[in-house]
Amino acid sequence: MKRWLLLLLMALSLTGCGYNDFQRLDEETRSAWSEVLNQYQRRADLVPNLVATVKGEANFEQETLTKVVEARAKATSMQVTPETLNNPEAFAKFQQAQGELSSALSRLMVVSERYPDLKANQGFRDLRVQLEGTENRITVARNRYIKSVQEYNVLSRSFPTNLTAMAFGYKPKASFTVQNEAQISTPPTVDFGTKK
Numbered sequence: 001m002k003r004w005l006l007l008l009l010m011a012l013s014l015t016g017c018g019y020n021d022f023q024r025l026d027e028e029t030r031s032a033w034s035e036v037l038n039q040y041q042r043r044a045d046l047v048p049n050l051v052a053t054v055k056g057e058a059n060f061e062q063e064t065l066t067k068v069v070e071a072r073a074k075a076t077s078m079q080v081t082p083e084t085l086n087n088p089e090a091f092a093k094f095q096q097a098q099g100e101l102s103s104a105l106s107r108l109m110v111v112s113e114r115y116p117d118l119k120a121n122q123g124f125r126d127l128r129v130q131l132e133g134t135e136n137r138i139t140v141a142r143n144r145y146i147k148s149v150q151e152y153n154v155l156s157r158s159f160p161t162n163l164t165a166m167a168f169g170y171k172p173k174a175s176f177t178v179q180n181e182a183q184i185s186t187p188p189t190v191d192f193g194t195k196k
Contacts, residue, residue, distance in 0.1 A: 018161030022170050025152040029173055032145040033085055039138040040075070040098060046134060047072045047105070050127045071097075071104040091174040105131065142176050149175045 051068060075097040084090045109128065153172045156165040164170070 017164040018155055019164055019168070021155055021161065022152075022164065022168070025148065025155060026170075029085065029145070029148045029152050032141070032148040036138070036141040036145050037080060039134060039141045043101070043105075043131065043134045043138065044072055044076045046127060046131050047101075050108070050131060068101075068104040068108050071101040075101040085173055086171065088174045092177075095176060102135070105135075146175050149173045 047068060078094055078097055080094055084094060153175075155161050156170050156172050
């Protein structure tokens with residue numbers, strides 16, 4: 001009788017252990033991360049076309065183009081594996097490289113506003129729209145990843161599933177962070193002054 005009671009208690013304790021939930025959420029997190037990488041790759045594929053169009057249309061600011069090309073090369077040279085998600089240092093380096101590419105592309109778009117012939121070029125406009133759409137897709141993919149990491153991390157820290165996390169080595173996963181909080185907390189300056 002005691003043996004059956006002990007087996008029943010063990011079975012009931014295992015139902016709340018969350019092992020299957022960890023498996024499901026780990027897969028969801030990996031899937032969400034794959035979508036983030038997919039969108040980063042889409043952006044990386046668009047950049048050479050954008051740069052070629054800009055070079056062909058205008059005697060453009062070479063420094064800006066060089067920074068875009070270098071940032072793309074750095075962002076695409078990083079080897080990203082599923083283990084990157086579990087390595088906060090590698091994850092931060094990857095985020096930094098992608099942030100540098102985003103920053104370089106933003107500068108390219110701002111500088112391109114000064115060139116009316118370039119703005120009128122249909123190929124450039126099409127690429128710009130595709131790039132803006134890709135940046136939006138990256139944001140959506142990041143948000144999905146952040147949500148799946150949040151769900152996973154809550155499970156790994158909640159009782160009694162935190163015991164399962166400790167037993168099987170399920171550590172909290174890194175989420176996206178802001179590179180410079182002070183910089184983004186300052187509103188941008190908008191100047192509608194006339195050009196001379």
